[in-house]
Amino acid sequence: MLSKDKFVVVEVLKKAVFGRVVLKRIRRYVKLKSIILWFFSVIIMVEFRIENTDGKARAGVLRCGERIVRTPAFFPVATAGAVKGITPEVLRRCGVSGILVNAYHLARRPGLDVIKQAGGIHRFSGWDGFIITDSGGYQVMSLGENVKVYDEGVYFRSPFDGSEEFVTPKDSIMWQETIGADVIMAFDECVGYPVDEERARRAVERTIRWAEECKKAHKSEQALFGITQGSVFENLRRRCAESLVGIGFDGYAIGGVSVGEPVTESHRIVHYDCGVLPENKPRYLMGVGSLREILEAVNAGVDIFDSVLPTRNGRTGQIFTLEGRLRILAKEFRFDNNPPERGCDCYLCVNFTRAYLRHLFVSGDILGPVLATLHNIRFLERFIEKIREAIAEKRLSSLRQIYLSQ
Numbered sequence: 001m002l003s004k005d006k007f008v009v010v011e012v013l014k015k016a017v018f019g020r021v022v023l024k025r026i027r028r029y030v031k032l033k034s035i036i037l038w039f040f041s042v043i044i045m046v047e048f049r050i051e052n053t054d055g056k057a058r059a060g061v062l063r064c065g066e067r068i069v070r071t072p073a074f075f076p077v078a079t080a081g082a083v084k085g086i087t088p089e090v091l092r093r094c095g096v097s098g099i100l101v102n103a104y105h106l107a108r109r110p111g112l113d114v115i116k117q118a119g120g121i122h123r124f125s126g127w128d129g130f131i132i133t134d135s136g137g138y139q140v141m142s143l144g145e146n147v148k149v150y151d152e153g154v155y156f157r158s159p160f161d162g163s164e165e166f167v168t169p170k171d172s173i174m175w176q177e178t179i180g181a182d183v184i185m186a187f188d189e190c191v192g193y194p195v196d197e198e199r200a201r202r203a204v205e206r207t208i209r210w211a212e213e214c215k216k217a218h219k220s221e222q223a224l225f226g227i228t229q230g231s232v233f234e235n236l237r238r239r240c241a242e243s244l245v246g247i248g249f250d251g252y253a254i255g256g257v258s259v260g261e262p263v264t265e266s267h268r269i270v271h272y273d274c275g276v277l278p279e280n281k282p283r284y285l286m287g288v289g290s291l292r293e294i295l296e297a298v299n300a301g302v303d304i305f306d307s308v309l310p311t312r313n314g315r316t317g318q319i320f321t322l323e324g325r326l327r328i329l330a331k332e333f334r335f336d337n338n339p340p341e342r343g344c345d346c347y348l349c350v351n352f353t354r355a356y357l358r359h360l361f362v363s364g365d366i367l368g369p370v371l372a373t374l375h376n377i378r379f380l381e382r383f384i385e386k387i388r389e390a391i392a393e394k395r396l397s398s399l400r401q402i403y404l405s406q
C-alpha cells in the first residue's frame with residue numbers, strides 16, 4: 001500500500017509525464033504540419049485561388065513559393081529596384097504587397113553580376129514582398145533609338161550609353177531569372193495606336209513565337225506570365241490569347257492597352273481578352289492606374305495592376321483624393337490647414353497640412369515629393385482594399401456607381 005504522500009507524488013509525476021507526452025505530440029504535429037506546408041510550397045510553386053466572385057470580378061490569393069498577394073492587387077513601379085523616395089518599411093505601412101521592377105534597366109544598371117552577388121533582387125533591394133519583373137521588351141522598343149524588330153529579337157541603340165544592342169526573348173528570360181523576382185514576363189512586341197491590321201498581325205505572330213521561346217528558356221521556379229497582343233482587332237487578340245494558353249503559362253497579362261487608344265477601346269479589349277483567358281489563372285493589366293480603369297478592369301475579371309501614376313504624380317505635387325487631384329502648388333492652399341485628404345490614414349494626412357506640404361514643394365525640399373508619393377500610394381492601396389471588400393460582399397456594382405459618378 002502507498003502512503004497518502006507517496007500517492008500524491010506518483011500522481012504529480014504521472015501528470016507531468018503525461019503532460020510532457022501531450023506537449024511532445026503537439027510539437028511533433030506542429031512540426032509535421034509546417035513540414036507539409038513547406039513541402040507543398042516547394043512542390044506547387046505557383047497557386048492562384050479565387051475566394052470570392054461578384055459577376056466576373058474575382059478576389060483571391062496568388063502564391064508564388066512562400067510569398068502571397070491578395071488580389072485584386074495594385075503594385076507601384078520601382079523601375080530600378082526602388083519606389084523613388086519610399087523605403088520598403090513605408091511601402092509595407094501603406095499596404096503595398098508587391099512592386100514591379102524593370103529587367104532591362106536592372107540588367108544595365110547596376111548589372112546582373114551585382115544583383116547576383118547580392119543574392120537576388122529581394123535581398124539587394126531590401127524588399128521581401130512580391131516582385132514582378134517587366135520583360136524589358138516594352139522599354140527597349142520605347143526608350144531605345146533606331147529600333148529594328150526582327151523575328152529573332154530587337155536591335156536598338158542603348159538609352160544608357162548609345163551602344164548597339166540586340167536583345168532576344170532568351171536574353172530577357174536569362175535577365176529575369178538572374179534578377180530573381182517572383183513573377184517574370186514573356187518578351188512581347190507591343191505596337192502603338194493607331195496601327196493597321198497587317199502590322200498588328202505581324203506583331204501577334206512574333207509575340208506567339210517569342211512566347212514559345214521564353215517558355216522553352218524558362219528553367220527557374222519563378223512564375224512565368226504570357227502577354228497578349230493584337231491591338232484593337234478581336235480576331236488577332238483571340239489568336240494571340242488562345243495560342244498563349246496553348247503554350248501554357250502561370251498567368252496572363254493583357255498587353256497593348258493604354259498605348260494611345262480611346263478609353264472605350266481599352267475597356268473593350270480588356271473585356272474581350274478576359275473572356276478568352278482561362279478562369280483559373282491570374283490576369284494582369286500592365287500600366288493601368290486610374291480609378292475608373294481599374295474598376296472597369298476588375299469588373300471584367302482582372303486581378304493585378306501596376307502603374308507609375310501615384311509615384312510620378314506625387315513627385316510633381318499632384319495629390320490623389322476622392323474629389324479629384326489637388327495641385328498642391330496652387331495658391332489657394334497657402335493658408336489651408338486641412339490634411340491633404342480628409343479621412344486618409346497615411347502618415348502625411350495624419351501629421352501635416354496642405355499648407356505645409358505646399359511650403360515643402362515651394363521650398364524645393366525633397367520631403368514634399370516623398371510625402372506626396374507616400375499618400376498617393378496609400379490612396380491606391382485603400383482603393384484596392386475597398387474593391388476586395390466589395391467583391392467579398394457582392395456590392396462591386398454600387399462601388400462602381402459611386403466612383404464612376406464622380
Ligand SMILES: [Zn+2]
Binds near residue numbers: 340
Ligand atoms: Zn493621405
